[in-house]
Amino acid sequence: MPGYLWMARTPDGAVHRGELEAEDAAAVQAQLSARGLTSIAVRKKSVLHTRLAVPDVVVSALWAGLLALLAARWAPPVFGLTPDALALIAALATFVVLVLIGRVRRRR
Numbered sequence: 214m215p216g217y218l219w220m221a222r223t224p225d226g227a228v229h230r231g232e233l234e235a236e237d238a239a240a241v242q243a244q245l246s247a248r249g250l251t252s253i254a255v256r257k258k259s260v261l262h263t264r265l266a267v268p269d270v271v272v273s274a275l276w277a278g279l280l281a282l283l284a285a286r287w288a289p290p291v292f293g294l295t296p297d298a299l300a301l302i303a304a305l306a307t308f309v310v311l312v313l314i315g316r317v318r319r320r321r
Contacts, residue, residue: 215234215235215257215258217232217234217241217255217256217258218230218231218232218255218256219232219233219241219245219254219255219256220253221250221252222251222253223249223251224249229250232258241255273307274307274308277303277304278300278303278304281299281303
């Protein structure tokens, strides 16, 4: 089932946020109503809202860095850059992609 991010208001006016798995947005609104909450917004969870656990990020970054170093060592110079400069650029690009794909959180 797909995940949905929701925002709802309690009877006393407090706003709460969360996520639920349901068939569609209408099912999420029905669950919120059953809890006594008034739905403000419900939207489908996107890839950018996926959170990576710390070990997943560390392993991914290590593999990407190793591959970048290997590629930079055996690749011909590109735009006059040294292999070390290419490896640094690849490592920074890997870090940026990991940050953009998901937020880091600890496993519980």
